[in-house]
Amino acid sequence: MASRKSQDFAFCPWYELPTNTMQAGRATDFSTGPKGIMNSATMWNSPFLSRIWRYVLSFILIALVTVIFFTLRDVLETTLIALLYLLPLGTITALWGLGPGITSALITFLTFNYFFIEPYYTFTVHRPTDVVILVVFLIVAVVISQLMARAQAGLAAATAREREATQLYELSTALTGLHDVHAIAQILAKQVHAVAGSEYVELDITGAQPLAYRLPELNLPTRPPELTVPIEAARGVLGEIRLWRAAPAISSSEKRLFQTFTSQGALALERTWLAQAESRARVLEESDRLKSAILSSVSHELRTPLSTIKAAASSLRGKEVSWDSPARAELVAAIDDEADHLNLLVGNLLDMSRIESGALKPKREWNILSEIVGSVLARMRHLAEGHQVEVDVPENLPLVPMDYVQMEQVFTNLLSNSLKYAPVNTVVRIHAEVDDESLHVQVSNHGPQVPPEHLERIFDKFYRLTAADRVAGTGLGLSICKGIIEAHGGHIWAENLPDGLAFNFTLPRTWDGAKPPQLPMDPETE
Amino acid sequence: MSSTPHILVIDDEPQILRAIRTILTEKQFRVTTASRGEEGLTLAATTQPDLIILDLGLPDMDGVQVCMRLREWTQIPIIILSVRDSERDKVAALDMGADDYLTKPFGIEELLARVRVGLRHSASRKGEASQVVNAGPITVDLAWHIVKRGDEQVKLTGREYKLLAYLAANHGRVLTHQSLLTHVWGPEDADHTEYLRVYMRQLRKKLEADPERPQYILTEPGIGYRFIADG
Numbered sequence: 001m002a003s004r005k006s007q008d009f010a011f012c013p014w015y016e017l018p019t020n021t022m023q024a025g026r027a028t029d030f031s032t033g034p035k036g037i038m039n040s041a042t043m044w045n046s047p048f049l050s051r052i053w054r055y056v057l058s059f060i061l062i063a064l065v066t067v068i069f070f071t072l073r074d075v076l077e078t079t080l081i082a083l084l085y086l087l088p089l090g091t092i093t094a095l096w097g098l099g100p101g102i103t104s105a106l107i108t109f110l111t112f113n114y115f116f117i118e119p120y121y122t123f124t125v126h127r128p129t130d131v132v133i134l135v136v137f138l139i140v141a142v143v144i145s146q147l148m149a150r151a152q153a154g155l156a157a158a159t160a161r162e163r164e165a166t167q168l169y170e171l172s173t174a175l176t177g178l179h180d181v182h183a184i185a186q187i188l189a190k191q192v193h194a195v196a197g198s199e200y201v202e203l204d205i206t207g208a209q210p211l212a213y214r215l216p217e218l219n220l221p222t223r224p225p226e227l228t229v230p231i232e233a234a235r236g237v238l239g240e241i242r243l244w245r246a247a248p249a250i251s252s253s254e255k256r257l258f259q260t261f262t263s264q265g266a267l268a269l270e271r272t273w274l275a276q277a278e279s280r281a282r283v284l285e286e287s288d289r290l291k292s293a294i295l296s297s298v299s300h301e302l303r304t305p306l307s308t309i310k311a312a313a314s315s316l317r318g319k320e321v322s323w324d325s326p327a328r329a330e331l332v333a334a335i336d337d338e339a340d341h342l343n344l345l346v347g348n349l350l351d352m353s354r355i356e357s358g359a360l361k362p363k364r365e366w367n368i369l370s371e372i373v374g375s376v377l378a379r380m381r382h383l384a385e386g387h388q389v390e391v392d393v394p395e396n397l398p399l400v401p402m403d404y405v406q407m408e409q410v411f412t413n414l415l416s417n418s419l420k421y422a423p424v425n426t427v428v429r430i431h432a433e434v435d436d437e438s439l440h441v442q443v444s445n446h447g448p449q450v451p452p453e454h455l456e457r458i459f460d461k462f463y464r465l466t467a468a469d470r471v472a473g474t475g476l477g478l479s480i481c482k483g484i485i486e487a488h489g490g491h492i493w494a495e496n497l498p499d500g501l502a503f504n505f506t507l508p509r510t511w512d513g514a515k516p517p518q519l520p521m522d523p524e525t526e
Numbered sequence: 527m528s529s530t531p532h533i534l535v536i537d538d539e540p541q542i543l544r545a546i547r548t549i550l551t552e553k554q555f556r557v558t559t560a561s562r563g564e565e566g567l568t569l570a571a572t573t574q575p576d577l578i579i580l581d582l583g584l585p586d587m588d589g590v591q592v593c594m595r596l597r598e599w600t601q602i603p604i605i606i607l608s609v610r611d612s613e614r615d616k617v618a619a620l621d622m623g624a625d626d627y628l629t630k631p632f633g634i635e636e637l638l639a640r641v642r643v644g645l646r647h648s649a650s651r652k653g654e655a656s657q658v659v660n661a662g663p664i665t666v667d668l669a670w671h672i673v674k675r676g677d678e679q680v681k682l683t684g685r686e687y688k689l690l691a692y693l694a695a696n697h698g699r700v701l702t703h704q705s706l707l708t709h710v711w712g713p714e715d716a717d718h719t720e721y722l723r724v725y726m727r728q729l730r731k732k733l734e735a736d737p738e739r740p741q742y743i744l745t746e747p748g749i750g751y752r753f754i755a756d757g
Contacts, residue, residue, distance in 0.1 A: 339631060343631050365719045365723075366720035366723065367720075367723055368723045368724070368727055370727075370738055371723060371726070371727065371745060373738070374737075374739050374740065374745075375744075375747065377738070377739055378739050378740070378744075391738060393738075399720055399724075404745075404748055405747045405748040408747050517718070517720055519721060519724055520711075
């Protein structure tokens, strides 16, 4: 199942990409603007303009304040004006940063000197106290600007760190629990793409199953990528991420962030690889165990009839048994029976391997259950001589879609199992009924019950409740039934009855949703 | 042609050839063997056997192919040998004109029974076909379209009679689903095996003592049906 899912991924890896992630991470700082000529459309939105505006707004504010102070020049003291000038300065620095702050401080210093310190309208200063005021003012203005700017930068850095942490957290949450290389690659590429606001992201995974993943799915630019980050794990380089973003240039902190991203991705990939290796090892171990179980069971089962055949044939060939002795007939019968048994065994092994490899495809047709049961009973006549087989299949049972040959096999196996374990002269019963959706069949016998905890396991391969040499068989019959019933979309289970054991199975009554066909009208009686 | 029937066996397994040759020779048949398809085709043309036993798994060509090539020029009865689980090939060969099949491993009585049926049909093809077929209490009169069970006449619908008549005329031989459907309903209904299931049940109800365990109208799982007559 898992492999089929990932296959789908490979065929259409782009289908669920949200287009709005393209700009989602664009809220980074605008401090570094591009140089050169820009057309008016890009200029309107560019950081270049907004920087100019900060200065322009600063000057306007200073000018405004200066006009107000100028009208109040005769009322207010010079020192108070100096103090009041610190208000717009602080505001400017807080709003627009250090550059406008310092510049405004210098301009304010000159304006203050020009308009408010006697002699007015000159840059000369007469009184020594005024010199002190000016110097202190300049120092205070610059210091406030710097402090404000530093606080701002600190805040921005903290916000950026918090955003990085959030993005990393989101990535690692998204990667948690993923065991599919395709999904991991997709999420990693998406996150890098979203956070970087890049034009293109390409993610390449090398190794046994190479995989390339692109966002967006358009053709990649011909220029080399602006950033290439290798995906490195403990077992070496697993691939790399290539990122195209011409502007703004990728900062070193972004580079660090993407490296952290890729190492998260590498960890997830490595985890997947380890999980796969582990499950491969488990499967191998299981199939190894199974193979040796098959071998030991098969060699035992094959040798038993072979020994009988060999013994009977060689004694017939020799001179020990005279031509007309009754022993001769018995030996011949033994050869015949054991050859049939061998044939059954080989058939069962073949069926099992087809079930295991998924090659058992039912050839469904609309069939009558009683016909199948009838032909099985006819064939098993001799085997069933010691028991009473009761068939309780309603006359008017509708047609059910099933593979005739395979369903014969199911009944043969269930019946021979019942006949093998149920005491002689007891009743083995075949009961069938239908409801709206399915056909329900029960094969019950008065044989020994099965401990409840083993009821499911008796359908396992080579699973036996009794020692292998006490009852002849392959240990495959019931698991073949299970394989066939499940291939038909049905369900099979065993249950203990008050006085015995029952095998139950259900089969769907519809065939890919289709109901039984209507038969055409028959021409009239001859 | 001598009175001992001549049988050509085409099979690539020497052990099988040896066993079949021994048994058939013992039963007074004249036996020729071939281990390859081309060789078998040549021998069939040059020796004009009365019956051919053909293995489906040959080294040089597909048994179905051999069957088809034979049917281009002769109606010699062909009995197919095949291993289990190759219903598709068996049906293909039967639809291609083979007369019957045996699944390996097979009992020798089975083989002899098939050979006898095959030879009888080739004889009836040459001479007069029997007009009345008896199977236990059942009598099918093909000339007068009368079906009796014991002394009582059995009422059959048109289709039922057509189906039974086809089976009875070919008694002992296996008839595939496709051949039955094509013959009784027409080629456009060749896929509707459910028709056969339903009509066979009706026929069995009217003719068999125990319809659930039929003695005369037998199902060949995955292949078709066979009508067992006396003799």
